Structure formats: C-alpha cells, structure tokens
Amino acid sequence: MSDDGGPAPIIQVTDVVKLYDDGLVRALDGVTMSAARGEFLAVTGPSGCGKSTLLQLIAALDRPTSGSIVVEGRDLREAGNDTYRRTGIGLVFQLHNLLPNLTALQNIEVAMFSNGRSHGEQRARARELLAAVGLGAKEKVTPPRLSGGERQRLAIARALANRPPILLADEPTGSLDSAAVDRVLELFREIREREGLTLLLVTHDAHVASTADRIVYMRDGKIVAAPEADVPAAAR
Amino acid sequence: MPFLALITRNVLTRRVRAGLTGLAVAIAIMTVVALGVLTHSLRRTAISVLQTGSADFTVAQKGVSDVLYSSLDNSQVARIKAEPGVQSIVGVLVAAIKLDSNHPFFLELGIPPDELAPFGVQILKGHPYTATATNEVMLGWRASQDLHKNVGDVINIDGNNFTVVGIYSVGNVFGDSASMLPLTTLQTNERKPGNVTLAFVKVTPGTNIDALRKRIEQANPEIATVRTQSEFGRVDRNLSLISAANVGITIMALIIGAIGVMNTMVMSVFERTREFGVLRAVGWTRARVLTLVMGEALLISFVGAMAGVVLGYLAIKGIQRVPELVGVFQPDYTSAIFARALGIAFGMAFLGALYPAIRAALLVPMEALRHE
Numbered sequence: 001m002s003d004d005g006g007p008a009p010i011i012q013v014t015d016v017v018k019l020y021d022d023g024l025v026r027a028l029d030g031v032t033m034s035a036a037r038g039e040f041l042a043v044t045g046p047s048g049c050g051k052s053t054l055l056q057l058i059a060a061l062d063r064p065t066s067g068s069i070v071v072e073g074r075d076l077r078e079a080g081n082d083t084y085r086r087t088g089i090g091l092v093f094q095l096h097n098l099l100p101n102l103t104a105l106q107n108i109e110v111a112m113f114s115n116g117r118s119h120g121e122q123r124a125r126a127r128e129l130l131a132a133v134g135l136g137a138k139e140k141v142t143p144p145r146l147s148g149g150e151r152q153r154l155a156i157a158r159a160l161a162n163r164p165p166i167l168l169a170d171e172p173t174g175s176l177d178s179a180a181v182d183r184v185l186e187l188f189r190e191i192r193e194r195e196g197l198t199l200l201l202v203t204h205d206a207h208v209a210s211t212a213d214r215i216v217y218m219r220d221g222k223i224v225a226a227p228e229a230d231v232p233a234a235a236r
Numbered sequence: 237m238p239f240l241a242l243i244t245r246n247v248l249t250r251r252v253r254a255g256l257t258g259l260a261v262a263i264a265i266m267t268v269v270a271l272g273v274l275t276h277s278l279r280r281t282a283i284s285v286l287q288t289g290s291a292d293f294t295v296a297q298k299g300v301s302d303v304l305y306s307s308l309d310n311s312q313v314a315r316i317k318a319e320p321g322v323q324s325i326v327g328v329l330v331a332a333i334k335l336d337s338n339h340p341f342f343l344e345l346g347i348p349p350d351e352l353a354p355f356g357v358q359i360l361k362g363h364p365y366t367a368t369a370t371n372e373v374m375l376g377w378r379a380s381q382d383l384h385k386n387v388g389d390v391i392n393i394d395g396n397n398f399t400v401v402g403i404y405s406v407g408n409v410f411g412d413s414a415s416m417l418p419l420t421t422l423q424t425n426e427r428k429p430g431n432v433t434l435a436f437v438k439v440t441p442g443t444n445i446d447a448l449r450k451r452i453e454q455a456n457p458e459i460a461t462v463r464t465q466s467e468f469g470r471v472d473r474n475l476s477l478i479s480a481a482n483v484g485i486t487i488m489a490l491i492i493g494a495i496g497v498m499n500t501m502v503m504s505v506f507e508r509t510r511e512f513g514v515l516r517a518v519g520w521t522r523a524r525v526l527t528l529v530m531g532e533a534l535l536i537s538f539v540g541a542m543a544g545v546v547l548g549y550l551a552i553k554g555i556q557r558v559p560e561l562v563g564v565f566q567p568d569y570t571s572a573i574f575a576r577a578l579g580i581a582f583g584m585a586f587l588g589a590l591y592p593a594i595r596a597a598l599l600v601p602m603e604a605l606r607h608e
Contacts, residue, residue, distance in 0.1 A: 086519020109237040
C-alpha cells in the first residue's frame with residue numbers, strides 16, 4: 001500500500017540525486033515521483049532537464065548518487081540488475097539501438113537469451129511481436145534497410161520480448177516524422193490495452209506527452225509544477 | 237536463435253578481419269604442426285637406433301651432438317660386462333652412409349656373428365656372415381625388399397662389393413631397413429678399430445635395472461645409459477636442441493597468435509561498445525557478454541587451427557622433398573601433435589580474448605550506450 005492508502009506504486013522514486021563530473025553537473029536534484037500500475041506517465045521538459053537521466057536510473061542502466069528507486073518492491077540499489085533489465089522492464093531508445101548485422105527477427109531473439117524458453121518458443125514469440133508491430137513481412141530484413149518508423153516499431157517489439165510489466169521509452173518519437181509518430185503512439189495504445197503494462201515515456205514533444213494519463217514536468221533536474229501554458233484551460 | 241549462431245554471425249560480419257586473424261593463427265599452428273612432426277619424427281628415427289637390439293637399456297657416450305658420433309672402446313664395454321647383474325652386452329658399431337640418391341641415409345650395423353642371437357636377430361633366409369668375412373653382409377628384410385636384393389646377390393656399399401648371405405629381422409622398422417656385417421670389417425672400413433657406437437645390455441632376471449644403470453654411470457662418468465625416449469637427449473644433444481627449439485618456437489607461436497587475436501578482439505570490442513551496451517541494457521549478464529567475445533575468438537582460432545593443420549601437413553610434404561632429408565625423415569603424424577596444435581589454438585584464443593572479453597563484460601551499460 002502507498003502512503004495515502006491506495007495501491008502501492010509500481011515505480012517509486014524517492015529523493016534521487018545524480019551527479020556527474022565529480023559533482024560539477026547535477027543532473028537530478030532530489031527527484032521524487034511514482035507511477036501506478038498500468039499507468040501511462042509522460043515525463044517532459046526542456047533538453048538537459050534530467051528526464052532521460054531519470055529514465056536511465058529507473059532502467060538500472062546507471063545508479064543514483066543518492067536516493068532510492070524501488071520498482072515492484074525491489075530496490076535497484078541492490079546488486080545484480082540483469083534479470084530486472086531482462087524481464088522487469090522493456091526499453092525503447094530514441095536511436096533504436098538495434099544491432100545492424102542481425103535481422104529484425106534476430107534482434108528480438110537476442111533479448112530473449114537466458115529467459116528459460118526454448119529456441120522454438122523464442123522464435124514464435126519474436127514472430128508474434130513482429131506481426132503485432134506490423135513488421136511480420138520483414139523478419140529477415142536488417143535494420144539499415146528499414147525506415148525510421150519501422151526501426152522504432154522493431155525496437156518496441158524487442159522491448160516487449162520478455163513480457164515486461166513496465167515499458168520505458170526515451171524519446172521514442174524524437175527522430176520520426178509525424179505519420180510515424182502517430183503510428184508509434186497508436187502502437188503504444190494497443191500494447192497497453194493488450195498487455196496491460198505500465199508505460200513511462202520521456203519526451204520533449206508536448207503532443208506526445210498529451211496522450212499520457214499523467215504528465216510529470218522537469219526542469220534543472222527537479223520535478224516542477226506544470227507550466228501555465230500546459231495546464232488545460234478548464235483546470236486554471 | 238542459438239547462441240552459437242550469433243557467435244558465427246558476428247564473426248562473419250567482419251569477414252576480412254576475422255580471415256586475417258585466422259590466417260595468423262593458421263601460420264602459427266602450421267609452424268607448430270610442422271616442427272612438431274619434424275622433431276617427433278627425427279626423434280623417433282634416432283631412438284629406433286637405440287631400440288634396435290632386444291636390450292633392457294642402451295649405453296652410449298655422454299653428451300655427443302649426434303648419437304651416431306658416440307664412441308665406446310673395448311675396455312669400457314668390458315667394464316660394463318663385469319658389473320654384477322649384467323647378463324650380456326653387445327657392442328655395435330653403427331655407420332650411416334649414402335647408398336644412392338634414393339637411399340641417402342643407409343645404416344650399417346657391425347656386430348660379431350656370435351652376438352646376433354643375444355642382440356635379437358632372427359635369420360629369415362640364408363645364414364649369418366662369418367666373423368672375419370670382409371665381403372659378406374646381411375640385409376634386413378625391409379632393406380632386401382627395398383633394394384631388390386636377395387641371398388646370393390652382390391651389393392655395393394660405400395665402394396665395396398658385398399655378397400648378401402642372409403636376410404634378417406630384428407622386429408623394428410629401423411633395424412629391418414638396415415644392413416649387418418662383421419664388427420671387425422666395419423671397424424676396419426670406418427677406421428675405428430676397437431670401437432663401437434652403442435652397447436646393448438641385457439640384465440639377469442630380478443636385477444634392479446635403474447640401480448644397475450646408476451652404478452654403471454657412477455663408475456664410468458663419460459657414458460650415459462638410456463632406457464626411455466625421454467632420456468634420449470642425454471646421448472644426442474642435437475635432438476635435445478631441436479626439441480628445445482621446438483618448444484621455444486611453439487611458445488613464440490602461441491604468444492604471436494595470442495597477440496594477433498587480442499588485437500582483433502580489442503578492436504572489435506572497442507568498435508562494438510554500443511552493441512554491448514544494448515545487450516547489457518536488454519538484460520544480458522556480464523558472463524554472457526564475456527562468453528560471446530570468448531566464443532568469437534575461439535571460433536576464429538578453431539578455424540585458423542584447422543587451416544594451420546592442413547598447411548602444416550603440406551609443409552611436411554614439402555620438407556620431405558628436400559634432398560638432404562629424403563630417406564632420413566619419415567613423417568610420423570601422431571594425435572598428440574594435433575591435440576597440442578588445437579590446445580595452442582585454444583590457448584591463443586583464451587589469452588588473446590581474455591582482456592577484451594573482460595573489458596566488454598565490465599562496460600557500464602549507460603556509458604556504453606553513449607559511446608559513438
């Protein structure tokens with residue numbers, strides 16, 4: 001249970017500080033926030049505000065300088081986050097980070113090594129995901145031969161390979177044209193409905209953020225109140 | 237996708253670099269195989285000289301560069317014969333001559349006829365030579381077949397005509413490919429009166445052979461006794477030097493190959509830093525990243541080793557054609573040589589890939605993902 005008596009948040013970030021360059025750069029400055037299970041949360045703010053750093057810490061790609069991050073009751077400061085990254089979350093990056101020498105199908109399969117399933121099951125799951133993101137006919141195509149939107153959809157498929165309860169996306173539409181952005185947002189909506197997962201999306205795009213259940217604003221490494229212009233007129 | 241398939245695909249993605257690294261491994265393994273076969277075969281040939289007789293151990297002059305340069309005189313042989321526990325001792329003079337271009341290394345063994353039986357000689361055809369005959373010779377059955385000479389035929393050896401009076405067998409290839417003649421005749425022809433090359437000792441039943449050898453060597457510091465192949469270096473420094481060179485070159489090949497593999501894998505890991513960051517980000521463990529890099533190095537080295545074995549075989553075929561080695565060098569391909577080559581290839585892969593693999597495994601995912 002949470003402090004207010006509601007259901008415990010699936011992600012709880014408490015007073016997190018992240019320093020770089022021997023403390024010269026304060027990327028996060030006492031960030032506290034949470035996300036409820038099944039929620040679509042957008043974190044937005046200007047470039048350099050620390051939103052991507054926050055996502056990376058929640059993804060256990062790095063460790064906070066201080067503070068705690070608890071995901072599904074697990075404190076990420078504890079050693080050994082490989083299993084958490086493999087099955088606890090799915091990660092989508094702005095630049096896709098696909099492996100260029102592997103086919104679309106293999107890019108999904110590499111995320112499933114060590115998940116305890118047979119090669120046959122892994123392949124079936126990869127095909128199922130490719131079909132779900134509309135790339136069923138391109139399983140043997142390598143990423144350099146896919147369009148930007150297709151690459152991002154492939155990256156989303158890879159992130160879902162191990163059926164994670166949380167999907168973390170860092171500027172997933174940042175390098176896409178408007179048609180591809182709409183297609184990716186539609187895909188996120190379908191996935192949420194189908195898989196019932198929690199989606200935490202970092203974006204500087206107000207249109208993309210507006211599709212979320214809730215928006216968290218950041219500036220200079222801190223959570224801030226919504227800028228006046230972003231508050232819906234009815235709520236002013 | 238099987239893990240091995242991923243390893244193979246990664247290697248094939250960088251074909252030229254992997255190919256060049258594999259070639260470096262192949263050349264190193266070719267050297268190891270060719271030298272290994274050469275050394276082993278020369279050792280086997282030389283040891284065959286010592287094992288020609290049916291003896292418990294062999295006595296030779298200590299520390300000569302080649303066992304055929306060993307020289308023992310009558311008094312030394314007599315002293316050994318007098319040692320308690322020595323049942324019999326057969327002094328044999330060994331001479332190597334060039335019979336013709338097809339037989340550049342033909343052995344003559346000088347043995348008194350009354351010592352033939354203790355030496356383990358079995359007469360297959362004809363009869364033994366007489367003790368003082370200067371023109372009688374016996375041929376080993378292999379030599380007889382190879383030279384197309386039979387009992388009653390005449391053979392010219394080193395400018396002298398000999399009549400073949402018998403065909404013998406001693407039960408090993410080396411001895412059966414040689415000739416035998418009276419000791420005194422060979423001593424005269426070789427201008428080594430009273431000298432033999434080797435002495436073959438049989439002990440009385442129940443004798444402690446090693447204790448007897450020790451007594452003989454203590455009483456005769458200028459001679460050495462040989463019972464096993466590993467002791468052969470005591471009476472043949474050349475072969476010891478060749479063996480030492482073989483070990484040295486093998487180590488050098490291992491180091492050079494490992495550096496080649498390391499260079500390739502370090503470059504590969506550096507270029508693929510972002511890829512390893514992605515793999516760590518999707519949940520790969522450090523151990524799996526380490527296994528991937530090691531696996532790629534092992535695959536390159538294994539393929540290189542296979543090519544190296546083939547190149548080594550071809551190199552041996554080439555060496556066999558060198559005129560000086562025709563007839564002397566009979567290649568002996570043992571599984572141990574190939575096992576060693578494979579072991580060295582894996583050693584190259586392991587040593588060469590260890591540092592880059594650890595480096596890849598220890599990458600912090602976020603830093604790796606930022607890598608350009």
